[in-house]
Amino acid sequence: MTAKQSEMSLKACLILLLVALMALPVSASAQQGADARREAFQSMPGTQPDFWRDAAQGVSGRTQSNSPGADTLIMVEGERWREIRNHWISPGGAIALGGSLGAITLFYLLVGQVKLEHPRTGRKIERWTRWDRVIHWYVASLFIILGITGLSILYAKWFLMPILPTSVWGAFMNAAKNIHNYLGPLFALGVLAMIIKWLKHNFFTMTDLKWFAKGGGIIGKAHPSAGYLNGGEKVWYWIIVTVGLTVVVSGLVLDFPNFGQTRETMQLFLIIHAVASLILMAAAFGHIYIGTLGTEGAFEGMKTGYVDESWAKQHHDLWYDAVKEKSKN
Amino acid sequence: MARMKFLCDSERCIECNGCVTACKNANETEWGIQRRRVVTLDDGEIGKEVSISVACMHCSDAPCMAVCPTDCFYPTEDGLILHNKDACIGCGYCLYACPFGAPQFPKQGAFGARGKMDKCTFCAGGPESDPVIEQQKYGANRLREGKLPLCAEMCSTKALLAGDAAQVADIFRERVVYRGHRNSAWSSVEHEAAESEQLAQNAADLAYDATQSV
Numbered sequence: 001m002t003a004k005q006s007e008m009s010l011k012a013c014l015i016l017l018l019v020a021l022m023a024l025p026v027s028a029s030a031q032q033g034a035d036a037r038r039e040a041f042q043s044m045p046g047t048q049p050d051f052w053r054d055a056a057q058g059v060s061g062r063t064q065s066n067s068p069g070a071d072t073l074i075m076v077e078g079e080r081w082r083e084i085r086n087h088w089i090s091p092g093g094a095i096a097l098g099g100s101l102g103a104i105t106l107f108y109l110l111v112g113q114v115k116l117e118h119p120r121t122g123r124k125i126e127r128w129t130r131w132d133r134v135i136h137w138y139v140a141s142l143f144i145i146l147g148i149t150g151l152s153i154l155y156a157k158w159f160l161m162p163i164l165p166t167s168v169w170g171a172f173m174n175a176a177k178n179i180h181n182y183l184g185p186l187f188a189l190g191v192l193a194m195i196i197k198w199l200k201h202n203f204f205t206m207t208d209l210k211w212f213a214k215g216g217g218i219i220g221k222a223h224p225s226a227g228y229l230n231g232g233e234k235v236w237y238w239i240i241v242t243v244g245l246t247v248v249v250s251g252l253v254l255d256f257p258n259f260g261q262t263r264e265t266m267q268l269f270l271i272i273h274a275v276a277s278l279i280l281m282a283a284a285f286g287h288i289y290i291g292t293l294g295t296e297g298a299f300e301g302m303k304t305g306y307v308d309e310s311w312a313k314q315h316h317d318l319w320y321d322a323v324k325e326k327s328k329n
Numbered sequence: 330m331a332r333m334k335f336l337c338d339s340e341r342c343i344e345c346n347g348c349v350t351a352c353k354n355a356n357e358t359e360w361g362i363q364r365r366r367v368v369t370l371d372d373g374e375i376g377k378e379v380s381i382s383v384a385c386m387h388c389s390d391a392p393c394m395a396v397c398p399t400d401c402f403y404p405t406e407d408g409l410i411l412h413n414k415d416a417c418i419g420c421g422y423c424l425y426a427c428p429f430g431a432p433q434f435p436k437q438g439a440f441g442a443r444g445k446m447d448k449c450t451f452c453a454g455g456p457e458s459d460p461v462i463e464q465q466k467y468g469a470n471r472l473r474e475g476k477l478p479l480c481a482e483m484c485s486t487k488a489l490l491a492g493d494a495a496q497v498a499d500i501f502r503e504r505v506v507y508r509g510h511r512n513s514a515w516s517s518v519e520h521e522a523a524e525s526e527q528l529a530q531n532a533a534d535l536a537y538d539a540t541q542s543v
Contacts, residue, residue, distance in 0.1 A: 082396050
């Protein structure tokens with residue numbers, strides 16, 4: 001290699017270096033520009049119609065709040081719950097309860113009380129033991145208290161609120177809510193005891209089918225045969241088992257909101273609880289009527305535990321025969 | 330007559346939670362009660378993450394008011410939905426009906442029983458004539474002092490707007506027009522541009538937006 005050649009290659013290297021140095025700030029600034037652009041892209045949400053569509057459909061995100069359901073921007077189920085509660089359950093319950101009362105009144109006016117066909121003999125037969133009556137009245141009194149407080153929560157704002165001063169109204173409703181919440185579990189225990197205690201009497205038999213066929217004595221003159229419990233009583237028992245337990249279980253879910261139930265769960269169980277308890281109340285009106293005003297001599301059975309011989313013969317002839325047979329032996 | 334509204338500009342909210350803190354400070358709410366919260370959707374997803382500050386929206390047809398068993402809610406002349414804690418029984422129905430999760434409940438009783446409901450009052454207090462009791466029960470009544478809710482007043486990017494609906498809407502419409510919506514923002518954005526161009530445009534809009542004082 002000559003000296004000239006090496007000089008030229010040195011020059012070329014210097015030029016290259018210079019070019020490289022000149023190019024450096026240029027490429028660095030180009031890099032900076034790209035970063036700023038990307039940063040803007042990242043920080044810029046670019047809210048699109050899809051975003052609002054998702055939000056309106058109840059999409060969940062992230063939040064610092066610890067409230068249940070706080071990560072959901074819009075909870076869409078609430079509107080449907082409001083609709084069901086205000087437009088179906090409230091009027092529906094009023095129709096069910098009013099209809100039940102109306103039907104009973106009409107029945108009483110048209111048919112009247114079912115009288116004893118034969119005069120009382122004065123001989124008494126034990127129908128309900130002390131335990132039976134304790135359980136019955138325990139559940140019955142709690143049922144009435146829970147019914148009144150529950151109906152207050154659903155309906156009282158329409159008729160009590162306008163006539164009470166706010167402080168009295170608030171105190172009444174607070175008491176209603178607390179009584180309802182605290183007596184609920186006690187009612188549950190009573191219902192459970194009742195279901196277990198009376199299960200053995202409540203299996204349907206052929207006698208009950210015949211009893212239903214004759215409409216429990218409403219159709220035709222002759223009173224259909226019945227054992228210790230007639231078909232109607234058994235139906236009431238199974239209503240308590242199904243509807244009653246539904247009320248109890250849904251009520252317990254609502255009563256203890258400390259197990260992390262979501263708002264959607266509470267909505268669902270509030271609907272179940274309201275519908276089931278309104279059905280139970282409408283049915284209970286019928287039970288109360290038949291057990292008191294509707295049937296002569298029936299109420300004393302649950303009051304004293306004893307019924308008159310002629311009442312037993314008329315309403316529960318098979319049971320009467322069995323008791324008679326037993327006492328002979 | 331004014332009709333008060335909140336509006337959270339999702340293009341501006343940076344999830345600083347300043348509104349949440351401001352609210353808690355102004356109203357001295359109980360432990361565990363957070364009247365306002367910031368919800369971030371698509372958190373961490375580049376180009377999609379959006380935050381919105383939400384509290385009681387003071388609905389025109391308020392679901393809470395419709396389902397309340399004690400009818401403790403009442404609308405004010407300013408279009409706010411306030412409630413009377415003396416009548417509240419803490420049943421939680423308002424929470425089940427409210428789309429925005431606004432009602433808050435202090436856990437006071439046994440078995441998770443709820444205390445009296447607490448929610449955003451638009452810094453308008455409640456139905457108490459004594460200001461001291463009003464402050465204790467419902468928090469600040471800034472509206473009476475001619476001030477707007479503290480959450481909006483302290484919002485660092487002015488994403489959260491509060492005030493008369495017409496004025497709030499005007500401010501927001503102006504912003505939206507700056508951002509390139511057509512037809513004076515009365516119609517939706519037309520997506521003709523490619524996504525990257527759109528994002529670049531959005532970025533430019535944001536930069537311009539941030540220089541505006543409104």
